[in-house]
Amino acid sequence: MDVPIDPHSSRALYRQLADELRSKIYSGELKPGAQLPTERELMEQFDASRNTVRLALGQLANEGLTVSGRGRGHFVRASAPLLFLATRSESPDRRANTANDAWTTDVTAQGRTPAQTIEVSIVRPPQNVASLLELEEGETTALRTRLRTVDGEANSLSMSYFPMSIVATTEIVQPDDIVRGANRVLAEIGHDQVRYLDQITARMPTPDERDALRIGAGIPVHEHVRVGYDADDVPVRVAVTVLPADRHIIQYELANAQ
Amino acid sequence: MDVPIDPHSSRALYRQLADELRSKIYSGELKPGAQLPTERELMEQFDASRNTVRLALGQLANEGLTVSGRGRGHFVRASAPLLFLATRSESPDRRANTANDAWTTDVTAQGRTPAQTIEVSIVRPPQNVASLLELEEGETTALRTRLRTVDGEANSLSMSYFPMSIVATTEIVQPDDIVRGANRVLAEIGHDQVRYLDQITARMPTPDERDALRIGAGIPVHEHVRVGYDADDVPVRVAVTVLPADRHIIQYELANAQ
């Protein structure tokens, strides 16, 4: 009765099976959180081998539609409650003297509990960063790596690169939280950032990122790169932020020049 | 000699195999465009069954690292030449009287050949769009769907929604290209957009998008949503653009309020 599946079709059986299940998910017949039929049930329903059934289910998982667990079953992914990374284009309060950095303030305002760990090191930056910072061959940077968590769950991974030629003698190279923000420190030494260049790419996470950020199968990441320029148009900072796409919407507010 | 693979490890064999190949790709030992060993070769090298080898190779494909083809082999994905979607924050020339729209001008400037097809219809918008446009239950919108191609290759899919209450009598509901841009038409009838709200998400493409935009396995899409507000802060347009992430970097230039 439930068989629009044609074993003689040119479309692979496992694709037809995936199509069938996918359309039930999109149509709402299978709602977020609902359990799919077990693999054994699908084998019987569609007269297919277990490997074929698993190919179809793997397909859906790679599209980010389902999750599964040993001993549990396959489930329609619950549409996660989304956080915002509000990227402010205007910065009315960027000199504000708050006790917390902007991100902490944002997250707290959403009623969540933020936390972060910071590591500092001196590194030769990757090629693309070196190019964005307009560095000479061999120049080094201070790297501040930040793993942010919300309500105890890993949330985003951020790497900020600063040319050593600029920050060598500042607290930016110290492995402490800078409450007023590294940007404020840059401003104090005469490198206030007056202009940003943002580039956003999307890709599948690396295995390291999958581990560090607990990213499920079929979930891509945003890679948000921000280059900050001072008043002399010198790039003074490159921040690379990796954001799991099931937990983040990147938002910009833009006012047209009046 | 090439066996850091341990069949008794708790880590699944196919994962170890994938790790091995992945690290060769990241290290550069297998360069973009290079062919991987054939499945039969990998079976022998790692003393694994073909299904296991294919599981590992499927893993890499889902990470966007490799592509394969029947009768050809598995290859490291060539890092595609990237296009830009330059999203202008400032619009110095948005009233400019060019003969082409902004996108056509951009692409031509990059030495590529742009083309687009446009379809127009009157629809009840999806729920999220209705909410962004602050519509009442049952209100309809004009929908202009645009499939853009560059050098003959599908490139992006864009859906612009306009409240019918505003555009019913304008050429926006006509199925023709509007050379001076739909935004210009809105301005002419007193709904110049003075403010934008952009929201960017990333996800795996739907099968329809995969077909329409020729998206390979393991490649996510950006979904870029722009809401335009007029001087009275009324939302007059929602544009949803789907961009395959292997062909697009989204770029913003931001000047701090002076």
Added chain:
DNA sequence: GAGTGGTCTAGACCACGTC
């Protein structure tokens, strides 16, 4: 302990690309 998904093997036939 029963049922679930996770992993793996061995073998088969087919469709496509290249030569």
Added chain:
DNA sequence: ACGTGGTCTAGACCACTCA
């Protein structure tokens, strides 16, 4: 014609979850 990946089957053992 041959070698490649694409699809599919049948069966096995294991690890985990849940009642």
